[in-house]
Amino acid sequence: MEIFLQQLINGVTLGSIYGLIAIGYTMVFGIIGMVNFAHGDVFMLSAFIALLLLLLLTQMLGLAAAPAFVVALVASMALTALWNFAIERVAYRRLRGSFRLAPLISAIGMSTFLANFVTVTQGPNNKSIPPMWDQVIAITSGGAYDVTLSYKQILIVAVTGALLAAFWFVVQKTPLGRAQRACEQDAKMAALLGVDVNRTVALTFVIGAALAAVAGSLYLLQYGVVKSSDGFVPGVKAFTAAVLGGIGSLPGAVLGGLLIGLIETMWGQYFGSDYKDVAAFSVLAITLIFMPSGLMGRPDVEKV
């Protein structure tokens, strides 16, 4: 029981991070119908930016951990957003009117480029930060095993919840969100109503990258290490989360992330961690076969 509870906490933590990445997939897919396969690597890049800044600020400039993390987080969000903005501009925009596979191939190219760039400049091995905020709250004690909840885990889940609420509000209630949804449904009509479609798409990439950077920084904080190949597997898992939740749906992305995080963690605990990735990806296949529109995907109601 203690172990189950502990894995539940761990799974929700991991799932929150997947959820934050999945929002980026789902928003971009929603608006231009394209899977941005470079999104996982954008996540990895953001973790590296946070890592470098964190080391610089704490080890060389002697800043305390908390302000250093905040600075690293904000800087990582800004730089990653800028990077994703540039990717959209250079690699995707011109291909938007082209056949569907073209931007996809371009995205895979971007993903390869990014992973290799970081490998060349940072090396292929794990890079780590010194442990920060290791305080934990003991939930049970005296049993065979102490179930703990760390401050970091609370932070991760709280940040995910707050960001989801904020973005839900933006998308549902603000002119920017309406313009975004309008572009999703009928970009040409949106343009007829004065919406700058290119700008709206660019903004979607910027927001997606900023969220991925939050995920990347939190991932680094929680697990302490990152390596250049970390874009791929977490990236594809977050994509799985987006599909499971119903691609295009914001709450679906986070729900899917939580489920994938839980499935992976629980499988690792009870069936051995060798096959935990297989379990997560089986979910992708099963979802696509039996429930292509996902858990919270919208059934299209349209009268002609």
Added chain:
Amino acid sequence: MTALLSITGVTAFYGAVQALRGVDLEVGKGEIVALIGSNGAGKSTLMMSIFGAPRVRDGKILFDGQDITHMPTHEIARLSIAQSPEGRRIFSRMTVYENLQMGAAVAGYAGFEANLEKVFAIFPRLKERLKQRGGTLSGGEQQMLAIARALMSNPKLLLLDEPSLGLAPLVCKQIFETVKRLNEQEGLSVFLVEQDAHHALKLAHRAYVLVNGAVTMSGRGADLLRDPKVRAAYLEGGAH
């Protein structure tokens, strides 16, 4: 009369197919101009090419004296031209209210509440359906919403593509009356594309006949209504 919209020598293509072959057309300030023609004559293409989608290959489009031929679509919309397009193009996963908000966005929501009251007065049906998703409306209701959405931006020029399509005759009549009233009371300029030539010609001050992507006739609406060639092609047999 000063021209609000002036189209000269416009040609447009869909791939290799030429849809417009040198169209000249003008809409004056405070005028209702109708464009009639059969299916596939290029009426909707002309309507959309005013917004640069598709881009015209040759020719020039001026709005209020400004050359808009090569302007991006959204910037043209910001000059206060509103369109109720072919196929209505309602945002089906947005509520009626949100669709109306989308229409008002380009004008910075200026006079939003007043405009809302105005379109509710014209289409009381929309008020009942306010929280409903656009996609769940009937065809006629969607048509009303498309027109209402266009009116939400206080346009200087209103482009209406087949406003009568899919509407019951009574609602259709009501829409034409509304257009007339907005024109007379608020000086709204209207450019109207219609298959229902009879009603369109009765409503319009002036009209053009489009055949195979070229204007073959133009004149006062009332004159065209009496023209034997127009009568034979567009009015008798078929239309009301």
